[in-house]
Every structure is written in structure tokens, then in C-alpha cells.
Amino acid sequence: MHADAVVLDIDGVLVDVADSYRRAIVESVDRHHGTTISRDDVQLFKDAGGFNNDWELTYAAALYVLTARETDITLPAFTDEIAARGGGLDAAESVVEASLSDPSVVFDQWDPDGLRETFQALYLGADRYRDLEGGEPPFDAPGYIHHEPVILRSETVDSLGDRGLGVVTGRPAAEADIALSRVALDVADDHRFTMDDWEEGKPHPAALVTVAERLGVESVVFVGDTLDDVKTALNADAADPERVYYGIGVLSGGLSGDDGRQKFAEIGASAVVEDVNEVPDLLD
Secondary structure (H helix, E strand, O other): OOOOEEEEOOEOOOEOOOOOHHHHHHHHHHHHHOOOOOOOOHHHHHHHOOOOOHHHHHHHHHHHHHHHHHOOOOHHHHHHHHHHOOOOHHHHHHHHHHHOOOOHHHHOOOOHHHHHHHHHHHHHHHHHHHHHHOOOOOOOOOOHHHOOOEOOOHHHHHHOOOOEEEEEOOOOHHHHHHHHHHOOOOOOHHHEEOHHHOOOOOOOOHHHHHHHHHHOOOEEEEEEOOHHHHHHHHHHHHHOOOOEEEEEEEOOOOOOHHHHHHHHHHHOOOEEEOOHHHHHHHOO
8 A cells, every 4th residue: 555654553553561551450440449350351442442541441441340240241241332332431431320220339439530540650650650640659569661562673664764654642642752762763743642632532533634734645554453543544534535544453452363353354444464563565
């Protein structure tokens, strides 16, 4: 395919976050409620859509754990209901309300602020928590941010030649900076969008379209590890008649194997590759 620019997600694309963000999700819920979901179960929320923000995914996972104590609902059924309601945290809250005659039993125990604080302490570690959160962490932790193996190779960046380069991620800006520094990827500030730069989140096309406009290109490849990433490219293609957008799914995040390939293909991915280092081979 022809592309004047390549725009990259970070998590699962540039770095492996199985032992960082996903571990923080699972352990934050466990610390608060004494039980949790598995790391593999995190993908059920991702596939339901609307969970570009891992804090909100953590809140939704906690809602499931609390609801499961009061009902016989299974996690696949819970996330299917989230998907049927359009995805995201609002949909998860709606599922709780539909599942219980008295939803306050769940909501009275639910503590999003506490979950976020715990998540950040686990993910960042004590020193970075003080730097980025501006206060004392609730407990000392070394920080799972140090457990993010680099996926992107330097020769892959070289292979992209003079194509424009951008980033669209659900990470907060400071955490995006840390990851980009780790992979030694230099992306201009106005060619990147983070959680701090827009409210809608993926799969809304606004960030991707804005980056394409700023790059001044006519064709864009967006590389991501979730179904919402590919949907972002599809939505951008529909919203922006001035440009062509391709969504490429990578199998280095939560989706993997034949099942991952099938899910990406079913929603309209232009291509599916093992990881971002195979992307240059797709481009003419």
C-alpha cells in the first residue's frame, strides 16, 4: 500500500505492556477487592471497545468483580453487554444497573479515585509517582514501567525513509514521553496526540485526522494493537475525504495468533502483521 505517513500507537506497538499496564490493572483491582480478573481477561474489555484509557478499564474490571459477587454474570457476558451498549465505562455502569435490582450495592463499594491512585503507584513506582502525580504514593513500589520491553527496532524506523511520522496514544503525555525516549523515537510535539490532548479517545477519528493534516500528507497508515485502533483509521477514512487511511493491526499486544488475525480482518484491517517491524515491507 502507498502511504505518505505512518502514525503509531505506543502500547503493544512500540513497547510490550503485558507486565506493566496490564499487570497494574489486574493488581489494582485485587488490592481493592481481594479478587480480580486475569491478564488475558483484560483483552475482553479491549475487544468490547471504548477502553483506550487503562484507568477506565481498571474501573470497569472492578465493577465486574463487584457485580459478580451479587449475580451469576460471567465476564464474557459482562463485556458482551458492554459492547452491545457501545463500549466504554459508561456502558459498564449501565450493565451494572441492568444486572442488579439495587445497583448501589456495587457502586457504594466502587472507588475509581482509589483505583487510579493504586494503579499509578504500581505502574510508575514511588519516585516517578512523586514527579508525575505531585504527591506521596499510597505505598512504595518499584514501578512496572521498568518492565516494558522495546518492540520497535531502529532499522524499522530507518526503513520508513522520509515518510512523515506521528503518534496517537491513550497514554498521558508524560508517560508517552517516557516510552518514546525508551525506543529512541523522535516525533515532533505537534505530530503526536496523547490522553491530555483530546477528550474523545479512540476510535474517534479527530486525533488521527489532525495529525494527518499537520503532517500535510494524503495517505496515512495507522498501526495499532487493538480493534479500536483499526476502527480509528476506518473512522478517519470516512470522516476525511481529502485523505486515505489504512488501519494495520499488530499481534504484539493483546490480540495474537489466528484468533487475533480473524478479529482484525473482520472489522476491516488493511493488513495484520506480527509486529510493527513488518510494516515497512507493506509499503511501496
